[in-house]
Amino acid sequence: MRLLQAQEIEDIAAGSAVLGTGGGGDPYLGKLAALQAIKKYGPLQLVEIDELNDDDLSVCPFGIGSPVPFLERITLDKELAVAYKAMQRWMGRRVTAILSVEIGGMNSVIPFAVAAEMGLPVIDGDGMGRAYPEAQLVTFTLYGHSAAPMAVADARGNAVVVNSIDNFWAERLGRPAAIEFGAIAGGFGYPITVGDLKECAVLGSVTYAEHIGTAIRQAQKEHTDPIDAVTKVTNGFRLFDGRIIDVKRKTERGWALGETVIEGLDGYGGRQVIVRFQNEHLVVIENDEIIVSVPDLIAILDTERGDPITTEHLRYGFRVSVLGIPCDEKWRTQAGIELGGPRHFGYDIDFVPVEERFSRS
């Protein structure tokens, strides 16, 4: 077990915003919640999976909905308390550990606040190794583990428990509830034993996020290139440097949908790319061709400072760098590509791993 202080939480928040590929909501807010929890409960507990018993039961707390309203509602603490109570009532089994459903923005830092309140440890790992916009898009699905029972709740005290036959139905039934709640809701789901998580989770991803965050912080401190620092830690690729010349976005069916148009600068002058998103970045398009796609990660970072920018904060004029980062191997299996690859999001192309298309500069 490792005890996390404020600095570690800050690094995890920054790093998971990179892995959040534009989604997951403003990590600053999740970080605030975790820092408040440190103040109240002391350092937060991060455990490696091997430190737990195989029959320990883990659940994932999450925010569900379009990230835009996250800007107003900070911690989802009331929502999560209602959801947890509902899930517990349904399950009738004691939970002994907390896992992030995704490494991305709020959803990867909020679990620390939740776990501190519950006196439980957070497992070093998550269910995606990135962020994804739909409940079934977790590596758990690839191994037949259920999102259900999944409880979704609002701050008023309303809760819905989804007991679905599969994780696609968990998504179909959970999201309408979040939409009724006003586009954002708190939830608990994915009750999975530690023994099963060893096979089906993306392990070590909290530490991975922390390394990314640390690299950005050190580059800022040492005035070295933060983008290069991130590509080094992630084995990622610097795809494009430029200035944002347009951001289109709309909220539809509970998602933030849109695209960002970036005009090349410096070595990228005269070129233009479009990055499309559904909460998370899905594809990078240049000259009508998709040059990087899910399941690989697409991150947009402030070129100067290396700070990751979530889609709701992207603005005209920002100087940004676009990175392509290899996803976890679980997503690169045939089943993984079918579940979370380009065709799932309506792009009829074969997935090409980012390292096959780009070479390191």
Next chain:
Amino acid sequence: MRLLQAQEIEDIAAGSAVLGTGGGGDPYLGKLAALQAIKKYGPLQLVEIDELNDDDLSVCPFGIGSPVPFLERITLDKELAVAYKAMQRWMGRRVTAILSVEIGGMNSVIPFAVAAEMGLPVIDGDGMGRAYPEAQLVTFTLYGHSAAPMAVADARGNAVVVNSIDNFWAERLGRPAAIEFGAIAGGFGYPITVGDLKECAVLGSVTYAEHIGTAIRQAQKEHTDPIDAVTKVTNGFRLFDGRIIDVKRKTERGWALGETVIEGLDGYGGRQVIVRFQNEHLVVIENDEIIVSVPDLIAILDTERGDPITTEHLRYGFRVSVLGIPCDEKWRTQAGIELGGPRHFGYDIDFVPVEERFSRS
């Protein structure tokens, strides 16, 4: 306790289709399910509320959604089995009686099939004394009794348990699930003790429906006027006789919405009325004036035979009679009119009881 044979079930089905005011789905299908249950389990048990103990717990099975797909899915037996299991798991308390949530079409006859399978009696009463298109539009709401926990399920095995803070939220959270399930779902809800039902339910309404059904059947047999027979049993009013010249309908947000235009015949020649519906009939309009409205009941019956016609069966050319029937007194209180009156459905008029506007012919 009274044992119901096939004839009683047929009469209840016919009568509750009158009280269903155009909604509640095709009563023929609910009747089939109940008749099958008689075949399998013997006569069905109808009990008066006083025959049960005050701490007996009753629940209401129901179909939720637009009635149109009812035409294809007969009994909702799989849906209801899944929903019941989910609700039981949430409640953890034994159910000892079954109540119709509404007297209207399928939802008032299906409970007999469900109860027979569960070996439970059906209480002579319901939660509306009519049919209504939204989950909160029950007399229970007027007395502060909750629709929750409410379980909604499909035939695939998916279930959602809604644990809402009030019955408006039960509606808002239950309907989207039904829509995801394909516009129709089976559900259980409104767990209320017999002691509380004595105050908040519309009691005796199954027998009332049976009397209406019997009156129609006898009029058909004796070749007397079946419309007059219904107005006599219900203290209702024959508002209009005519021929349907137009039916507009659409399915929207899980409801069948539309209107029926009827051109007067015989004594009503030269006149025209429009009957608007949201699953159930809401208002009768003549010369741009609302002449009857919810919460009073508006029924459209075949003029010759007296058979009630649900909105999905209304067709151009049908010869029909429009009836206005006084609703239960609970709906005529200030709270009742606010909950289920014209303004709830967007008609900005004061409710005028049908007997104040019309006199008996």
